[in-house]
Amino acid sequence: MPSQAHNLARAAIFNKAGEFKDNFEVYDIALGDLPADRILVENMLSSVNPSDMLRSIGIYPVPVSNIDFDVVATTSPEKSNKVNGNIVGLEGVSRVVKIGSNVKGAINGDIAVGDWVIPFDFHSYGSWSTHAVLDPMNTMVIKNTNGLTADDIVSARINGLTGYRMLKDIIELKPGDYIIQNGANSGAGQYIIQFAHLSGYKTINVIRDRGNFEQISSMLRYLGADIIIKDTELESETTKKLISELSGPLKLGFNCIGGKSADNIANLLCHGGTMVTYGAMTFDPITSTAPQYIFNDLRLRGYWMNNYFNNNPSSEWVKSYDAIFDLMRSGKIKSQHNNYIDMFEVNDGRKSLLELEKFKAKLVKAVESKEKVALRFIK
Amino acid sequence: MPSQAHNLARAAIFNKAGEFKDNFEVYDIALGDLPADRILVENMLSSVNPSDMLRSIGIYPVPVSNIDFDVVATTSPEKSNKVNGNIVGLEGVSRVVKIGSNVKGAINGDIAVGDWVIPFDFHSYGSWSTHAVLDPMNTMVIKNTNGLTADDIVSARINGLTGYRMLKDIIELKPGDYIIQNGANSGAGQYIIQFAHLSGYKTINVIRDRGNFEQISSMLRYLGADIIIKDTELESETTKKLISELSGPLKLGFNCIGGKSADNIANLLCHGGTMVTYGAMTFDPITSTAPQYIFNDLRLRGYWMNNYFNNNPSSEWVKSYDAIFDLMRSGKIKSQHNNYIDMFEVNDGRKSLLELEKFKAKLVKAVESKEKVALRFIK
Structure with a gap:
């Protein structure tokens, strides 16, 4: 396939059921001729999210469209010239490299080679790939990148929007109202702190009592966190006293952990308070009692960004993103902290993509990381 | 106190902490001169509700105003001419026997001797008593008793209103929508079936798999129940298939049981469904998982009638009760089935109140009853 050699992608593809770190292989795939109604993009940054793991083990309820990819080379022991599957990765920011002859534009306007886009459809082509073939009507184009980095955009796609929308869509809050959240140093947690701070809401932030507690506390305070509590102190008398003496009602809780941590947060809310579960770092269930429900x-x-996408026209998504990007441009909102994993090497000033096995090893490292990481394909 | 001998009451008074059946005694109390701003009522029917037990063990969060009552006779081993406490009982229907000279009226209009009233304030004078001294501004008068029995009124006060309001206040329903409830033969459950049926909502009713299953099923079907399921079959494949084939979405669940029963109901709801906990026949906690919250x-x-009273003016309560009573008058709504416990004896055609010890024994029987019972003071 010499004529399409320039349309190759190195991609992680799901090809069997099982634990996340074992159920993908890396493939060099030939993308073939670009269909007239599609665009070819190179991925700049791609997130490594808990949802990738959930999709892998089969409990992330989004449709998956397995397709046949033409294989050029692979890390899979089963050598074959076809693989049926879909590319891993549910979040990324990409740059347009080729446009089909019949493309009308993205959901929010014209599209040109070199434009940055946010892909929304990951049914077949995920973000853990050097390139992807996308339906432009499932991408949003970022025409004005002034003051924005790819890092801003990739983390705004899910976590930024989740933090932004959850403060608007759940209950009405007034300046001075309090919010409590566990996993406060998560990506969404960092955005919640900042958007809340901008709106005059106060945040109580629960983080793990680990060696880097002071360092993470400082980071969260820098973002605007009002109160920081160690998870080990959530049930203490000191915490109960602190909550009882707040200057405003503790109306809203955000839970991305589950189990005892979630139960404790529900216990601290004011009468009529709401706790939103938007993640599950542990899979422990959330338990409350009849008196809590009835008398308190x-x-x-729950909150799931996909419901927002399903229940609102794309023009609304664009408005939300524009609002977030404007706040980033003006410096009022910082993008979440990511540790980047480079998918390329630089030798003697020359950049080259990691070889297949190294590429896979880096992805396994990303999956196993305890820190928030993202993949960097382009320097 | 010969001059006030006619203002005596036989009443169950809380006088120590502990298990419900042991922590009240029966007293004959002298009510003394009626204050100018109060009314004297005789209680006709009084409910025996789970909330009485919750208040007794100290987890029903309503203020209690202990006052000193003048004791004439008592079942208490500690004989004394005063008892400090409050009269048991949070629901009843009463008849006015005397009106203070400075009384202006009830919350909904003029009040006269012989009127039936619903008391709303049970802080000191509860309903487990032959008589009570009430603030008329905490009572609603039923001027038009045409087509109404005391039984209609006593069960409408809490259970009728709970069923009526829960269908209006939680989520918006459309004809054809489905509701599922456990404890469907409870008082509120019976009203939910009827109000739902009148509005064109369909009900799925879970009841215990006991010897009287067929009898209770028939009663619920008579009230308008669409589907009846045994609690033992809630998790079965048959039930899942039944739910998957409903002609409308299963949007709303009502839980008055707790534990596994509640968890199962939450599991059966449609995407975006709501489960309301309004009671706790078991005190088992309610457990759900992050995927249920997020993806479903x-x-x-919770729902608590007291919040409705606290958050709405009494004119709104009156409107709700009038609507319910009109439906009862027209025969569209039947009052819940109660087993009555007579607090009097009839010998040779002459009615006389049960003696102190017998009076207490009947109350203990009422507390221990597994059926829904109410106290009848007046034939």
Whole structure:
């Protein structure tokens, strides 16, 4: 396939059921001729999210469209010239390299080679790949990149929007109201702190009692966190006293951990308070009692960004992103802290993509990381 | 106190902490001169509710105003001419026997001797008593008793209103939508079935798999129940298939049981469904998982009639009761089934109140009853 050699992608593809770190292989795939209604992009940055793991083990309820990819080379022991599957990765920011002859534009306007885009459809082509073939009507184009980095955009796609929308979509808050969240140093947690601070809401932030507690506390305070509590102190008398003496009602809780941590947060909310579960660092269930529900008028619910996408026209998504990007441009909101994993090497000033086995090893490292990491394909 | 001998009451008074059946004694109390701003009522029917037990063991969060009552006779081993406490009982229907000289009226209009009233304030004078001294501004008068029995009124006060309001206040329902409830033969459950049926909502009713299953099923079907399921079959494949084939979405669940029963109901709801906890026949906690909250957009909350009273003016309460009573008058709503416990004896055609010890024995029987019972003071 010499004529399409320039349309190659190195991609992680799901090819069997099982634990996340074992159920993908890396393939060099030939992308073939670009269909007239598609665009070819190179991925700049791609997130490594808990949802990737959930999709891998089969409990992330988004449709997956397995397709046949033409294999040029692979890390898979089963050598074959076809692989049926889909590319891993649910979040990324990409740059357009080729445009099909019949492309009309992205969801929010014209599209040109060199534009940065946010892909929304990951059914077949995920973000853990050097390149992807996308339906432009499932991408948003960022025409004005002034003051924005790819890092801003990739983390705004899910975590930024989640933090932004959760403060608007759950309950009405007033300046002076309090919010409590566990996993406060998560990506969404960092955005929640900042958006809350901008709106005059106060945040109580629960983080793990680990060696880097002071360092993470400082980072969160820098973002605007009002109060920081160690997870080990959530049930203490000191915490109960602190909560009882707040200057405003503790109306809203965000839970991305589960189990005892979630139960404790629900217990601290004011009468009529709401706790939102948007993640599950542990898979421990969330437990509350009838008196909490009845007498304290407790409300528990979930939040999933996909529901926002499903229930709102794309013009609304664009408005939300524009609002977030404007706040980033003006410096009012910082993008979340990511540790980057480079998928390329630089030797003698020349950049080259990691070889297949090294590429896979880096992805396994990313999956196993305890820190928030993202993949960098382009320097 | 010969001059006030006619203002005596036989009443169950809380006088020590402990298990419900042991922590009240029966007293004959002298009510003394009626204050100018109060009314004297005789209680006709009084409910025996789970909330009485919750208040007794100290987890029902309503203020209690202990006052000193003048004791004439008592079942208490500690004989004394005063007892400090409050009269048991949070629901009843009463008849006015005397009106203070300075009384202006009830919350909804003029009040006269012989009127039936619903008392709302049970801080000191509860309903487990032959008589009570009430603030008329905490009572609602039923001027038009045409087509109404005391039984209609006593069960409408809490359970009727709970069923009525829960269908209006939680989420918006459309005809054809489905509701599922456990404890469907409870008082509120019976009203939920009827109000739902009137509005065109369909009900799935879970009841215990006991000897009287067929009898209770028939009663619920008579009230308008669409589907009846045994609690032992809630997790079965048959039930899952049944739910998957419903003609409308299963949007709303009502839980008055707790534990596994509640968890199962939450599991059966449609995407975005809401489960409301309004009671706790077991005190087992309610447990849900992050995927239920996030991917199924599950919402859990409580409902407590007291919040409705606290958050709405009494004119709104009156409107709700009038609507319910009109439906009862027209025969569209039947009052819940109660087993009555007579607090009097009839010998040779002459009615007389049960003696102190027998009076207490009947109350203990009422507390221990597994069926829904109410106290009848007046034939």
